[in-house]
Amino acid sequence: MPLDASRNSLVLPILGLLAERPAHAYDLAGRLRERCGHLPVTRSTVATLLKSMARAGLVTARAPGRVGNRPPRTVYETTEAGVAGFHRKVAEGLRDSPAASMDFVLAVGYAGVLPAADAAVILEERAARLGRAAEVPARGPLEAGYWHGLITAEIEWVIDLAARIRAGEHVWDESPAPLPTTANA
Structure with missing residues (x-):
């Protein structure tokens, strides 16, 4: 895990699920495995990230509660700062x-949590940046061909999106947990 836990790829979907x-x-670990099966997800990693996110003010912990015979569990929810960070x-x-x-x-x-026009601009900026990156030659002919094909496909997909x-x-519903209009200004 990175030293800066906020750089862990799981932070984004954790905030999304908590939103x-x-x-x-x-x-959360179970829902992450369902939705992000391509990422290594363990309950201990999720618990560690939640504690780090709580210290950073992105989530807040409720007092541990018990359901049936299960052990007490701490439930987390996003804060305003967490939604903005998301x-x-x-x-x-x-x-x-x-x-x-x-x-x-x-x-x-x-992407649907962003206003549609903002998402389109961001994606267009990405395509332009990737176009500049595609001009950088790779080390060998196979690598160069692969990289060019990969970048070209992503640029085309991003521009189309x-x-x-x-x-x-x-369909653009700007959910979960869109920011209030005043916060987008």
Whole structure:
């Protein structure tokens, strides 16, 4: 895990899941495995990240509660700062994450929390940045061909997605937990 826990790829989907509804680490780990099966998810990692996120003010912990015969579990929920951080991480993931990265894939999954016009602009900026990156030669001919194909495919997909968003062809509900309009200003 990175020294800065906020850089862990699981932080974005944890905030997204908590924006949907408060949950304890065990529940979150299960939901993460369902939705992000491609990421290594353990309950201990989720619990550690939740504690770190609580110290950073992104989530808050309720007093541990007991359901039936189960041991007491601490339920976490997002704070205002957590919702704002979630939106910021989605925008940063769409704009700044490396090509073909899991951070980009995770951000795409939550792009709907951003205003549609903002998401389209961010994606167009990403396509332009990736276009510049595609001009950097790779070390060998196979690597260069692979990299060029990968970047070209992502650029085309991102441009198409931005165009579909602008045309209103993509369902855009700006959920979960959109920021209030005044916070977007």
